[in-house]
Amino acid sequence: MINSTVTAPERASLLQIDSQRFQERFDRQPFLVRHRLDDHPLFSLPRLIELARALPEDQVEYNAGDVPVSLDPTRTPRTGLSIDETIRRIEECRSWMVFKNVERDPAYAALLDTCLPVRGSRGFAYAEVTAGGVPLDQVDSATMESRLCPGLYFAGEILDVDGRLGGFNFQWAWSSAWVAASAIGRRLRG
Ligand SMILES: Cc1cc2nc3c(=O)[nH]c(=O)nc-3n(C[C@H](O)[C@H](O)[C@H](O)COP(=O)(O)OP(=O)(O)OC[C@H]3O[C@@H](n4cnc5c(N)ncnc54)[C@H](O)[C@@H]3O)c2cc1C
Numbered sequence: 685m686i687n688s689t690v691t692a693p694e695r696a697s698l699l700q701i702d703s704q705r706f707q708e709r710f711d712r713q714p715f716l717v718r719h720r721l722d723d724h725p726l727f728s729l730p731r732l733i734e735l736a737r738a739l740p741e742d743q744v745e746y747n748a749g750d751v752p753v754s755l756d757p758t759r760t761p762r763t764g765l766s767i768d769e770t771i772r773r774i775e776e777c778r779s780w781m782v783f784k785n786v787e788r789d790p791a792y793a794a795l796l797d798t799c800l801p802v803r804g805s806r807g808f809a810y811a812e813v814t815a816g817g818v819p820l821d822q823v824d825s826a827t828m829e830s831r832l833c834p835g836l837y838f839a840g841e842i843l844d845v846d847g848r849l850g851g852f853n854f855q856w857a858w859s860s861a862w863v864a865a866s867a868i869g870r871r872l873r874g
Contacts, residue, residue: 698724699799714753719799726795729771735789736767736781743785746770749778813853817844827867828860835871837864 700718709715721727726735736744744767747760763770763779770779787793805811818838822831830836840857847853 721799724795726791729774732783733768733771735783735786735792736771738789739783739785743783745782745784746779749780812849813846814841815844815846817842819844826863828864829867837868839864 698720702715705715725731746763746767748763751760763777765773765777765779767781770777770781773779774781787796818830820843823829823838823843824831828837828839830838839861841853843860845856845860847856
């Protein structure tokens, strides 16, 4: 298994991305990525089948190949085969597959970290959520009232809760605010 002791030259030999081209094109235009992962153990067919079985069904996309890159993924024709069979016969059925959130599997998470190490952030101006805040054990979750300062209520990001992108932080802000506002209402009504 690849781990953090892999040296920079070894890493470079696994994945080569032109960082300027990546910044210019990522998510907008196709660009070339060179890699040496084809004979990596985590890319062997038995291991990919194991991964496909472990991932939730909606995290594995598999469709017939030979379609234009611009085709809407939801309209791509399916192979008509199971995931296992598609992987086993991937050459002859000319399929392509996308595995999403493979970092759920620790071995693939380690490989991702090796190939794409985090070197920094884009700074506060681009930040979408702040970690840290009022510790949850200092708050009554039934009312969002402080256990240290009665009559003080918290909601949202000021608390030590942060979620992945995708609406979880909004949901937390709205739900905790609803709980806090309901409790304040009850308190005011006596
Ligand atoms: C660019 C960006 C994109 C994001 N996208 C997403 C997303 O797609 N999905 C998702 O779930 N979350 C997203 N988030 C996170 C989400 O917006 C926040 O987690 C959420 O809005 C927090 O709600 P809140 O009410 O706790 O705080 P805020 O929305 O920050 O509200 C705090 C309010 O308090 C006011 N305030 C501050 N100090 C004072 C003061 N002294 N007196 C009076 N008022 C004060 C501020 O002006 C602000 O209006 C994003 C955040 C950013 C910055």
